[in-house]
Amino acid sequence: MTNEELIAEISKIATEAESKQGFQYVETFVPFAGMHSFMTRIKEDSKLAFDYLICVTGVDHADHMQMVYHLESTLHKHMMVVKVKTADRENPALDSVTDIWPTAEFHEREAYDLLGIHFNNHPDLRRMFLDDNWGYPLRKDFKDDIHIVSR
Amino acid sequence: MKSIISYITEILKGVWTLLTGMKVTAKYFFTPWKHVTQQYPENRLTLKIADRFRGEVIMPHNENNEHKCTGCGICEINCPNGSIEIITKTLMTDEGKKKRAIDQHIYHLGMCTFCNLCVKACPTGAIVMGQKFEHAVWDRSKLTKVLNQPGSKIMEGVKD
Amino acid sequence: MDELKEVMITTDEIRTDEYLINMGPQHPSTHGVLRLLVQLEGEIVHNVQPHIGYIHSGIEKMTESLSYPQIGHLTDRMDYLSAHQNNEAVALCVENALQIEVPDRVKYIRTIMSELSRLASHQLWWCVMGMDMGALTTFFYGLRDREDILDIFEETCGARLTVNYSIPGGLMFDIHPNFQRDVKAFITKFRTKLPEYDRLLSGNVIFTERTKGVGFLSKEDAIAYGVTGPTARASGFACDLRKHRPYSAYDKVNFNEVLSDVGDTYARYQVRMQEMWESMNIIEQLIDNIPEGDYAVKMKGVVKLPEGEFYQRVETARGEFGVFIVSDGKKNPYRVKFRSPGFSNLFTINHIAKGWKIADLVAIMSTFDLVIPDIDR
């Protein structure tokens, strides 16, 4: 499926999502409220069938947090990127997609650990690398004068 | 009866695979002179180090104690972990112009990751990678080195 | 497969108390500082919880204050056995973002180097696999052959492990004049040594008994858990990016994607052994045909990526490695995420090892071919 067809197909099953052709892949922006049902639909739709979650990345933009999901369909071999913005930057929260792709459990734990993004309905949301009383180091306003020396 | 035959063939096959493995190790046991061990400090003289091996950053000087470093500081910018510090001084040329020159090219070997980016970036080719690899010292401060030799000058005709 | 599953011992009749064991952070078979919290009943594993972060080095945070060429040399230190592939991923991502087309020579050399490091990585994996199973001799035979590859690396890249050879825009150096001769000599030699590996370990009845029918991973689970690399291909998940999304010179070579649909420990073992043969095929196809040309494109002194988000996937020895760069147009990236294969692979351990014995847990772990800095990053 070409990227144009993919965009058309996505808009068919989800009207709330806005898709555009990004630099490499189709990029779809989804409002955080409907993200879980959107993700379920794109996985279960037989034409899209995004069954393989490659990578989950949290990005700290100055006024909000953004989660970026790289998805691939092992059947049709097409890829897309789903982006979800959180409403709040200080206490961001999103729905967990662990029940759709089990691998998300650990990628989300990592995002929670490093960026402090809370995932609703996550089965085991604990810190992964760091102590409980550490800050969230990948946030742009994270300060650590002892461990981080910058020139 | 069939099961007994399969039982016995199973055993014999298993033993055969074990014997094949033992043959491999035996081959090496009875050719002990083909060992791969290198006895390191003894073989130092015959040790071959590749020409490109990145052991440390050095600044070659010619016989007149001259180097090619202009003190431009590009290596310092390119170093990912701050192992290089450039201290410059201002010299007066014969025509009475002010000219920047290297005072001390400080190199922290202990922080270096040997990525070769400084050598690649150097516009005059003043620093290169040396092949020395025995850097163990008892005192960490000895790992901080000054690359330009005392009293050295810049070579004629090297400009930044 | 169902018949084999019946071998799994169920102890519903005899129950003892469960107890917890910490395998690691210092344990011979976790291959680094990984801690597995294992819940056991007698010898049978009931639950495995991996605890990671003992050597988390914050590379993703560090990259935010480094320039793009400097990021590459940090990726050497993540999955140190696939150092070249990691370098290549960063280089490809930056080149892709800048829309730079590198010369064919660079592509060929990168492919050869990737395959050489895949061979070296699989050799080390074989050593350690044997050692985990108790056959200590394999360790030395594998290291002996790996030494040749490391010597080739040393000659051309200037380093044996942390090569930093692929940089954005091309290569650090041109290949050494002896490179082609040495690689060909190595391939000829290793083609005679690899059957020896099979005779010593793969065929051994003790080894096959211990691995066949142990630790199943189905294709569906492999996809759902995001398992990649040889581990997933042993379950029938065709995920070889060299084949499906070719980069560098992989579209110019002819090779098979090694697949198995059994999904047990022995299949994972065999897939890696076969991949060594395929890697040698790829190298042989390329080594004589390296085109003439420049070994690097002239890049600006300060590399600035356009604003945007860039993702690059490559196939390392352990699976799919991804680099995700968010750029805001400055010389430092805004955010870099490394999708490491080991991270996703590790967390299936609970799913796979449940119900098997401790000895099987060790065998399953070693077929995952974990490199801990790759997981911790």
Next chain:
Amino acid sequence: MAFNIYDFTTLTKSIHEGLSSQLSPTATLAIEWTIVGLAYLLFVALFGLFLVYAERKVCAAFQQRMGPMRVGPWGLLQTIADFIKLLMKELITPRDADKFLYNLAPFIVIIVSFLVISVIPFAPGLSTFDFDIGIFFVTAVSSVGVIGILLAGWSSNNKYSLIGAMRSGAQIVSYELSVGLSLITMIILAETMQISGIVEGQREMWFIFKGHIPAVIAFLVFIIAGTAETNRGPFDLAEAESELTAGFHTEYSGIKFAFFFLAEYINLFIVAAMATTVFLGGWMPLHFGDFEGFNQIMDLIPGLFWFFFKVLGVIFLMMWFKWTFPRLRVDQILNLEWKYLLPINLFNILLMAAVVLFGLHF
């Protein structure tokens, strides 16, 4: 006092007569006991050190390495240096360990090994005990060693140790059976359980040749089961370093660890010595039926050399196993015993009985 390298009976007899002519019988006995005890201690210590060195060199050769090369010429003093290091190391006792049992365990293991050595005939006249139930004594006493290992694992208060000890218990108790049965096979042929009698019966021909097929099967079973008994080679589940770090001796350090280490090598020697005595003719030289000249040349080599030559050969075979094969899993090790070795052994006893009954042996 004539010293005969072929027969030590004169030597021992002259010592005994010399002592009893000077001292009372009790004192004689006490002094003789001391001499014998010291001789065994010295032998075990030196031979243990030698075996450790040999194992290192042998495994190095299998692995294309050189082995220890630094301490002394060709690393000859390496094991001695290691032993001194072990002597000087701190003895650590875990806080919650059962102190008494924890300290007792290494002694049980090493004492058992000493007890078994006492019945082994090294050369004519060089053996301490010669019961009429010698073989029975060996199998009985050697199975006590497992108690030491179980105690070590239990009392260390470490889960790894406990798993190791339990594995070792299951393993050794099962393999006792095969060791015993394969020896019984040979007893049928030897028609005696007295060890000196068994050796004497092999003057013309070693039992492994005399009993041909059943004897060879019994020998192979004995070597496999013996390797398992010593917790070595492919059967080192109790230690299983990649699974249990060090198994039952995880918590032991210094000289207590050295006891376990030494006991392992003495057990290796015991298994090899038993195989030599029962199957390979003990200290008897190699004889081939009617080749008089050949037999006479063989007779020139002293019995002590023959004994150690054969023992080292068997030990090499066991080292070869260890450095080639991967380790078995715990259920497979029991499968091997109960599904393969035991039936083969029982069948083999019948075969041997038939062979002896119908006089089919050589």
